[in-house]
Amino acid sequence: MTDTLKLHMTVEVMGCPTVCQHCWAMGRGYQAMPLSDISWVLHEVRRFCETHGFDYSGFPMHEVDAHPQVVQVLHLFTEIWHDDFQPFTTTGVPLATRPDWREILETLRELNAPTLWFAFHGTDEIHDRAVMHQGAYHESLRAVEFTREVEGMKSGCNLFLTKENIHQFDQLVADLQHAGMQEIIPCIYSFTPNARGRHTEPLRPEWRDVEPLIEKLDAIPEACLWRHILPGMHTESWYVRQALAGTWPDDMERYEQAYRNLVSLVCRPNLDVCRGFAGQYTTRYGNLRRDGVDEVLSRAMADGQSSYDEIWFAGEQVLPIQELAMRFGDVQCQRIHDNAFSIRDWWIDCGRRARHAVRLHS
Numbered sequence: 111m112t113d114t115l116k117l118h119m120t121v122e123v124m125g126c127p128t129v130c131q132h133c134w135a136m137g138r139g140y141q142a143m144p145l146s147d148i149s150w151v152l153h154e155v156r157r158f159c160e161t162h163g164f165d166y167s168g169f170p171m172h173e174v175d176a177h178p179q180v181v182q183v184l185h186l187f188t189e190i191w192h193d194d195f196q197p198f199t200t201t202g203v204p205l206a207t208r209p210d211w212r213e214i215l216e217t218l219r220e221l222n223a224p225t226l227w228f229a230f231h232g233t234d235e236i237h238d239r240a241v242m243h244q245g246a247y248h249e250s251l252r253a254v255e256f257t258r259e260v261e262g263m264k265s266g267c268n269l270f271l272t273k274e275n276i277h278q279f280d281q282l283v284a285d286l287q288h289a290g291m292q293e294i295i296p297c298i299y300s301f302t303p304n305a306r307g308r309h310t311e312p313l314r315p316e317w318r319d320v321e322p323l324i325e326k327l328d329a330i331p332e333a334c335l336w337r338h339i340l341p342g343m344h345t346e347s348w349y350v351r352q353a354l355a356g357t358w359p360d361d362m363e364r365y366e367q368a369y370r371n372l373v374s375l376v377c378r379p380n381l382d383v384c385r386g387f388a389g390q391y392t393t394r395y396g397n398l399r400r401d402g403v404d405e406v407l408s409r410a411m412a413d414g415q416s417s418y419d420e421i422w423f424a425g426e427q428v429l430p431i432q433e434l435a436m437r438f439g440d441v442q443c444q445r446i447h448d449n450a451f452s453i454r455d456w457w458i459d460c461g462r463r464a465r466h467a468v469r470l471h472s
Contacts, residue, residue: 114371115411116165119155120388121377123148123170124177128201128241130229131310132270134302136389137172143379145179145186151377152190154403164411169193171388176204181217188221195223197266202228202253203246211253215260226257228267228291232275233282254289266293271320272313279323283330294332296323300452303422303459304390311456316444317345346443349453353435359450374416383407385416392424422455426462434458 125140148170159166168191170183175198177183187193198218205211218224228250231240237247257263269282286294298315301307327333352358376384376391381398383406384391393413396406419428429437434457447453 117373119168119375120171122379126173127203128243130241132299142177158407197225197227198223199227202250205253206249219262224262225264231270233278236275251289258290269296273315276319298448301456303455314445344446350435350439350441353431386421
């Protein structure tokens with residue numbers, strides 16, 4: 111082992127009241143981790159890392175503001191792991207349905223996390239269906255309104271564009287503005303190489319779907335960051351040409367840098383520890399209570415850093431980008447992927463499914 115490694119752990123403290131279909135972390139409902147267990151895990155992980163000279167970081171998952179003792183949980187992560195909740199991501203549904211919403215927002219403000227970050231997938235039933243929770247759209251808007259009632263709090267959101275909600279764009283923006291949303295980022299789902307990602311892929315818009323929206327963005331004071339989607343760029347067709355020409359975007363290099371010397375772990379609600387992310391688990395190293403903190407974490411750190419491909423494509427032979435584009439890219443496809451990782455994951459997943467289909471029929 112080496113003292114250059116950093117242990118990064120997501121702790122699954124509370125399930126989600128929504129099941130968002132785009133969710134990379136596979137958010138779902140499960141019971142709250144007891145506060146005593148959370149405190150014990152945070153203290154023990156810190157002790158282990160300080161003893162062995164490792165850096166450490168992490169955050170709670172999946173929907174921390176749904177935890178019955180969310181205020182105490184926020185303080186624990188801040189005080190023990192020095193967690194930064196800025197911005198604080200939420201569906202807004204838990205806040206809208208809790209009588210102590212003001213205390214939660216005031217706590218976030220005191221912890222220097224004054225911005226709540228939401229995700230919207232359309233209006234009314236389209237949004238509700240996307241998160242599988244009836245009434246979620248109006249509950250989320252109510253949570254946005256709550257931020258206006260607490261001095262110093264701000265709100266922003268991703269506005270995910272799909273073939274299903276493009277026609278609602280004007281109404282959705284108007285609803286967000288009326289609720290007091292201060293920052294709106296129109297964007298498109300990144301493909302997540304799992305069942306949910308494949309389920310939502312048919313909703314991915316093409317260039318012709320979003321082109322009429324480009325001029326509208328300048329008239330929306332709250333909109334930002336999406337003007338880099340230029341005509342003819344970021345379609346699958348464009349990415350195929352970049353790969354074959356050897357001019358692939360540098361997104362991969364940035365991701366590899368982010369994973370350098372990082373050991374990415376998850377503490378499950380039952381205190382099992384696995385390599386991966388919340389919702390995406392590979393190697394299981396044991397249970398912190400039953401097997402001992404030092405034994406479990408020593409096994410994990412001995413395996414070394416976690417690469418992106420190791421976590422998402424464990425056991426797969428990942429081809430070079432040019433070969434992926436030649437074998438699985440569609441040079442005619444106009445679906446938009448707003449980053450190179452999204453289309454690369456789609457091609458790798460296409461290859462994985464093709465190989466599985468061959469095995470099934472052999």
